[in-house]
Amino acid sequence: MVPDLKKYILHPISEKAISIVFGNQISEAIRQQISRLNRLILANPFLGLLNAIPAYTTLTLFFEPSILLKDTSLKGSTCSEKITFYLAQLENLNQNEAENKSRIIKIPICYEEVFGLDLAELSSIHQLSKEEIIQLHTEAAYPVYMIGFVPGFPYLGGLNPVLNSPRKASPRKVIPAGSVGIAGMQTGIYPLATPGGWQIIGRTPLKLFDAYRQQPSLLKAGDVVKFEPISFTDFQKIYQKEWA
Amino acid sequence: MGLKIIKPGLLSTIQDAGRTAYLDQAVAISGAMDQFSFSLANLLVGNDENEAVIEFTFGGIEILAQSDLLIAFVGAQEFITINEMSVPSHRPVFVPAQSTLKISHQNQGKFSYLAIAGGLDIPLVLESRSTFLTANFGGFKGRALQKGDELTTQESLSETSKNLLKKLKGTQVNFTNWSIPTHQFSAQTQFIRIIKGPELEWFDNLAIADFVSEPYQITDGNRMGVHLSGKLVQRKKSHLQELLSTAVVPGTIQVSGNGALILLMADCQTTGGYPRIGKVIEVDLPKCAQLKTGDQLQFEFISLKEAEKLYLERSKDLQKLKASVQFKSME
Incomplete structure (x- = not known):
């Protein structure tokens, strides 16, 4: 499918950044559209492009104006005009390279009580056994909408509506790194130990972010996450290797 | 060494x-x-x-x-x-x-x-x-x-x-x-030029008029951002929706739920969920960084085109300065 480039509006958010906005509703179709456009832009960057941040309904391009404005192949005298022209040109490109190829990332998760701090509470809220909650949580596939909040934090969609859970009445001062949480229809994984009010159902031994890795963030927007339940023993084995 | x-x-x-x-x-x-x-x-x-x-x-x-x-x-x-x-x-x-x-x-x-x-x-x-x-x-x-x-x-x-x-x-x-x-430092209220934010129209017209005519005071801050105290900026009744998290940058002025202003700085998160009323232009951001608790600022809208021009002029000024230091070093 070709990204529909006519359905966006442009919002400059800085002299050095412009958002391509696709409506104001979270949807799988928009997520895929942003994902494809992101790939297309990164494969055919304009001069001065520094980075692109995908979010729920926006793709924000960061650039160096002094370089972009020197590119005479793009019509216009301002950065906005040149980017508008650039995006219009993208429509004429061969779109095959932007085919949707989501990476499936398997994330081991241990739901034992030491990690699933709020499983008991969720069990009573939803009138489901812990096993049923774990079943519902592991059978779904979770598309990554965006990375934000702290380095490597994925905003995941795809939660089974049965697990829609309120935030905790009082937030925890520290949620350990690797904790997997639910808040409303959102689910996410904490890369760093931070305060937070999400319901914690388990923990992954994987490092979600490591500045000294080739790709620091384990996940990127466009990936799809599958959780795989593991035992406490397996958690420890993986943890020791990962955090050595 | x-x-x-x-x-x-x-x-x-x-x-x-x-x-x-x-x-x-x-x-x-x-x-x-x-x-x-x-x-x-x-x-x-x-x-x-x-x-x-x-x-x-x-x-x-x-x-x-x-x-x-x-x-x-x-x-x-x-x-x-x-x-x-x-x-x-x-x-x-x-x-x-x-x-x-x-x-x-x-x-x-x-x-x-x-x-x-x-x-x-x-x-x-x-x-x-x-x-x-x-x-x-x-x-x-x-x-x-x-x-x-x-x-x-x-x-x-x-x-x-x-x-x-x-x-x-x-x-x-x-x-x-x-x-x-x-920098020319002074104890006076600093005028800070901003460009309009993507959610500017979510705010009440009178509130926007106040936003640029009243001074704001720095209450506290760190490398992530500063809180501003002053007149709260209210939304239009028709625009009370939540903003889906999207990109923010140093200089973004967010308006929190109760109408208070937060000015994001260098270590700010890459995305945020508060509406963005404006953004401090690149060349005025250093001035904001130098404001300490108790200092006052007043915002003033300029066009993006003008902000872009000022940004390019600043880069040129720095190149000129580089050349002049080079020249003076050889004198």
């Missing part, structure tokens, strides 16, 4: 121009809070304008030069002494080995920058030498400088640095008779 931190002051970190290569992985831009003073400090010692420097917060700083150094100090109003002798800022200064440099805060400003010819020998992490405190990486061991930390300088010097050093080097502290103009 290097220096030793004797007193680190409130918050001293290694910073450069910042990192943009990992924004999509939610790694903050970071970098010097006052990018203008930071660039000037580097240019004054003949460095590339993006070389890593030490950023200080207020005064209370003491540093021991462990070798001969060529330095420049630019930023907040500070009182600088080397071996108890007063030394002017905004110019290249030769510091002989074993000298003690002390920095104490005067009245205005908050952040200042110490550039050392050759730059600091700090490893690149994710393409930058800036310290990112939230995630504890970059800069000196991913943290603020502490008493006893020793920083080494890079050996290779630019031609400009070599020439400046040739002119100033001796057994005593020495500095040029020329300096460069920098």
